[in-house]
Amino acid sequence: MTIVALALSAAALLMLLVLAARRLVLARRERGHAESERRVRPLALAIVEGSGGEPPALSARDQAVLAEVLGRYSRELTGEADRRIADYFHESAALTSAGGELGSRRMWRRAAAAYTLGDMRCAEAAPELLRALDDDKPEVRGAVARSLGRLGVSEAALPLIEALASRRISNEVGGEALIELGSDVVPELRHMAGHPDWQIRATAITLLGLVGTSGDSPVGVEALRDSSADVRRAAAAALGRIGSSDAETALRATLDDPVDVVRAAAAESLGLIGSRAAASELLELARTDEFRPAHAAAEALARIDPGSLAAAAAEPGAGPHLHEAADLRKL
Amino acid sequence: MSVVHAILRGVSWVALVYFAVLSLAYLTFTLVAWRRLGAHRRARKYLPLDEMYASPFTPPISVLLPAFNEETEIVSSVDSLLDLRYPRHEVIVINDGSTDGTLERLRAAFDLAPVRKALRTRIATAPVRASYISRTHPNLWVLDKENGGKSDALNVGMNAATHAHVCVIDADAVLEQDSLLRIIKPFVDDPELVAAAGGIVRIANGCVIDSGLLVKFGLPQSSLARFQVIEYFRAFLIGRIAFDSLNGVLIISGAFGVFKRAIVEAVGGYARDTVGEDIDLVVRLHRYLRTRGDDYRIRFVPDPVCWTEAPEDLATLSHQRRRWQRGLGETLWRHRSQIANPRAGAVGLVALPYFLLFEFLGSILQLVGIPVVLVSWLLGALSVQFFLVFLAVSVLLSVLLSIAAIMLEEYSVQRYKRASDIALLALYGVLENLGYRQMTAFFGCRGVVDLMRRRHEWGEMRRRGLERPEEAPSAREQARA
Numbered sequence: 001m002t003i004v005a006l007a008l009s010a011a012a013l014l015m016l017l018v019l020a021a022r023r024l025v026l027a028r029r030e031r032g033h034a035e036s037e038r039r040v041r042p043l044a045l046a047i048v049e050g051s052g053g054e055p056p057a058l059s060a061r062d063q064a065v066l067a068e069v070l071g072r073y074s075r076e077l078t079g080e081a082d083r084r085i086a087d088y089f090h091e092s093a094a095l096t097s098a099g100g101e102l103g104s105r106r107m108w109r110r111a112a113a114a115y116t117l118g119d120m121r122c123a124e125a126a127p128e129l130l131r132a133l134d135d136d137k138p139e140v141r142g143a144v145a146r147s148l149g150r151l152g153v154s155e156a157a158l159p160l161i162e163a164l165a166s167r168r169i170s171n172e173v174g175g176e177a178l179i180e181l182g183s184d185v186v187p188e189l190r191h192m193a194g195h196p197d198w199q200i201r202a203t204a205i206t207l208l209g210l211v212g213t214s215g216d217s218p219v220g221v222e223a224l225r226d227s228s229a230d231v232r233r234a235a236a237a238a239l240g241r242i243g244s245s246d247a248e249t250a251l252r253a254t255l256d257d258p259v260d261v262v263r264a265a266a267a268e269s270l271g272l273i274g275s276r277a278a279a280s281e282l283l284e285l286a287r288t289d290e291f292r293p294a295h296a297a298a299e300a301l302a303r304i305d306p307g308s309l310a311a312a313a314a315e316p317g318a319g320p321h322l323h324e325a326a327d328l329r330k331l
Numbered sequence: 332m333s334v335v336h337a338i339l340r341g342v343s344w345v346a347l348v349y350f351a352v353l354s355l356a357y358l359t360f361t362l363v364a365w366r367r368l369g370a371h372r373r374a375r376k377y378l379p380l381d382e383m384y385a386s387p388f389t390p391p392i393s394v395l396l397p398a399f400n401e402e403t404e405i406v407s408s409v410d411s412l413l414d415l416r417y418p419r420h421e422v423i424v425i426n427d428g429s430t431d432g433t434l435e436r437l438r439a440a441f442d443l444a445p446v447r448k449a450l451r452t453r454i455a456t457a458p459v460r461a462s463y464i465s466r467t468h469p470n471l472w473v474l475d476k477e478n479g480g481k482s483d484a485l486n487v488g489m490n491a492a493t494h495a496h497v498c499v500i501d502a503d504a505v506l507e508q509d510s511l512l513r514i515i516k517p518f519v520d521d522p523e524l525v526a527a528a529g530g531i532v533r534i535a536n537g538c539v540i541d542s543g544l545l546v547k548f549g550l551p552q553s554s555l556a557r558f559q560v561i562e563y564f565r566a567f568l569i570g571r572i573a574f575d576s577l578n579g580v581l582i583i584s585g586a587f588g589v590f591k592r593a594i595v596e597a598v599g600g601y602a603r604d605t606v607g608e609d610i611d612l613v614v615r616l617h618r619y620l621r622t623r624g625d626d627y628r629i630r631f632v633p634d635p636v637c638w639t640e641a642p643e644d645l646a647t648l649s650h651q652r653r654r655w656q657r658g659l660g661e662t663l664w665r666h667r668s669q670i671a672n673p674r675a676g677a678v679g680l681v682a683l684p685y686f687l688l689f690e691f692l693g694s695i696l697q698l699v700g701i702p703v704v705l706v707s708w709l710l711g712a713l714s715v716q717f718f719l720v721f722l723a724v725s726v727l728l729s730v731l732l733s734i735a736a737i738m739l740e741e742y743s744v745q746r747y748k749r750a751s752d753i754a755l756l757a758l759y760g761v762l763e764n765l766g767y768r769q770m771t772a773f774f775g776c777r778g779v780v781d782l783m784r785r786r787h788e789w790g791e792m793r794r795r796g797l798e799r800p801e802e803a804p805s806a807r808e809q810a811r812a
Contacts, residue, residue, distance in 0.1 A: 002720055004724050005720055005723045005724045005727060008724060008727035008728055008731055009727055011731055012727060012730050012731045012734055015734045015735065015738060016734060016757060018738070019737065019738055019741060019753065019757070020750075022738075022741060022742075023741070023750045023753060027750075108370070108374065108376070111374070111376070111377040112373075112376040112377050114377070115376065115377035138520065139374065139377065142377075142379060142520075143377040143379070146379050170519045170520055170522075171522070172379075172386040172388040172389045172519045173379050173382050173383070173386070173519075175386055175387070175388040176382045176385055176386035176387075176388065177382075179386075179387075210387060291449070295449060320447065320448075320449035320450065321449045323447040323449070324446060324447055324448050324449045327445070327446040327447050328446055328464065331444055331446070331464070331466060
């Protein structure tokens with residue numbers, strides 16, 4: 001027992017010393033970083049504005065801090081300024097160094113390198129990043145997906161959709177990356193909408209709804225007849241943005257879908273399209289359906305036919321969804 | 332050897348084994364927490380918060396704020412929630428039959444208009460008298476209901492929530508700006524697997540808030556609140572992280588947690604007949620998901636921070652601790668079939684036995700120990716030397732764990748920037764053994780007595796209110812004026 005007491009005292013004392021030492025080191029490091037940032041900021045601004053000549057020779061720490069500052073700027077900037085940042089990194093050792101880190105044995109180093117490469121905006125990093133999309137750690141794959149989106153490499157579209165559909169990357173990060181790639185991915189998404197795997201079809205159609213145009217409406221209409229409810233829901237939601245006149249009839253038919261979330265998505269999209277012809281069906285849905293589709297139908301009706309909504313809400317037994325939509329409309 | 336001596340000897344051995352197992356558990360937890368927090372800290376370098384904020388795929392959240400007589404803090408709390416950095420969220424305040432000016436304050440601050448809100452009926456609740464939406468913030472709803480307790484208010488919020496994920500917040504809690512983005516991350520990473528997640532709760536006394544945002548971090552002035560800072564570090568940075576690694580998280584604090592609404596509805600919402608509604612809900616979620624044979628996770632995420640006011644007077648602290656003990660006891664009793672039950676997985680084999688032996692019975696054993704030592708000494712059955720060394724070991728271990736918890740804070744979240752704050756915390760880690768711990772153990776025992784007497788009241792929670800800058804009113808307050 002006495003030995004245990006002594007050991008515990010020693011451990012407590014040691015931990016206190018480590019705590020104090022860490023505080024000192026941290027304070028020194030923070031001061032050093034702040035000074036370094038003050039030194040390199042004018043250079044970073046000169047690079048962004050294209051007003052500087054050849055960058056001066058920097059210490060290793062200043063180089064790292066400059067890369068960090070430029071990376072931060074690149075997240076906020078577009079156009080010429082962004083291109084100048086890419087040009088700087090193109091010539092800099094930071095690009096090679098981050099590329100090398102992608103092969104590190106430590107997961108967090110690989111993920112941090114993948115993340116940094118996206119902020120450097122150099123398209124030549126794309127092949128290495130595409131290879132890293134198969135990394136066995138989700139954190140690395142997520143950072144890679146984010147960076148591929150930031151680099152705007154259209155060849156990344158298919159691997160990103162596949163990774164997204166197979167759940168190797170999250171919807172939030174993968175979807176956002178594909179949205180950043182923009183209209184370049186649309187042909188691939190149209191193709192993927194016919195994929196045998198329902199998850200890939202659903203993902204492709206959701207994205208088509210975000211980056212496609214009304215020319216893609218037939219793909220969505222076709223998908224409303226899919227055997228998978230997830231695909232039908234994705235199609236019904238997508239048509240709210242890309243749906244043309246042919247989508248209206250198909251969406252009205254979808255109000256009878258056996259799955260409530262599909263009916264809700266169809267009702268919401270009819271409201272977005274502004275389909276006055278669907279008013280009576282939406283009214284019926286708002287009165288009688290389950291909570292979610294009824295709520296969506298009442299909201300849609302408020303958008304497309306406020307007059308009939310107000311009249312219906314004043315009737316006895318109108319139901320809570322029509323009351324809520326009518327009250328909100330009055331505001 | 333007399334019978335009394337034999338009993339005292341037996342008790343000593345039980346105490347020794349108990350202490351050894353507890354120490355081993357704490358040390359293991361600390362090592363696990365150390366490893367997990369290290370990984371978490373490194374992950375900040377590549378956390379895609381900006382992308383999640385921009386992404387239309389990030390799941391929208393309904394934030395539920397139950398309020399009973401919260402007129403002093405309610406406007407500031409709602410302000411803080413409306414200002415959170417999150418792509419799409421609604422705030423639903425549930426006024427649980429307040430008898431003070433809570434509703435009037437909300438009405439004046441947010442220009443409320445009456446709207447007959449459609450509510451689900453899946454969870455039975457006390458009647459909702461009226462519902463309002465803010466004209467200035469279309470994502471703010473206020474529901475005015477008859478008093479039914481916190482659980483009932485939260486159930487009304489579940490029935491009113493628009494979104495599939497709900498975040499539960501205490502009315503006096505303040506979230507850091509990115510908290511929702513950080514706590515939703517596990518759901519984003521494993522949308523099918525994660526059923527619920529809790530964030531870290533920290534003591535806000537001594538911090539300064541402006542317009543619902545924390546603008547200055549500092550230690551409380553009150554010694555009582557400083558002791559609680561250390562306690563919270565140990566509970567959140569060591570205990571919950573360790574249980575998370577086993578998928579055995581039992582407590583998602585009522586102050587800050589996110590749940591999938593459908594699963595909460597499936598288990599019938601919050602139980603209205605217990606004061607431990609938060610722990611009871613999580614245990615029921617575990618049971619429900621295990622019974623269904625689902626692969627699932629209930630997560631604790633160490634960096635979405637929620638700040639809350641700690642009691643600064645003994646009466647309020649006593650009420651709080653008695654309520655916690657009562658809630659824990661009620662939950663353990665309700666779910667006794669799960670304790671040491673292999674079919675309940677880590678929850679049955681590790682988490683529930685731990686909470687029974689060390690959290691619930693711990694306070695009783697601490698107090699029982701005092702008369703046992705006295706009797707042993709009077710009967711000459713106590714080796715004074717052994718006792719003193721044992722006492723020294725237990726105090727030193729407690730100090731060691733407190734310092735370890737402070738180190739974990741320093742290495743991970745690092746909110747206190749002044750070295751003097753850290754030094755002061757270390758000092759309080761030592762001082763808490765000289766009275767504070769014994770006092771909370773006493774409160775815990777009173778909680779057990781309350782439980783046996785079947786007392787159900789919540790107990791009065793007196794609050795001083797959080798500090799605000801003394802200068803001119805904030806821009807938001809000026810705009811309102």
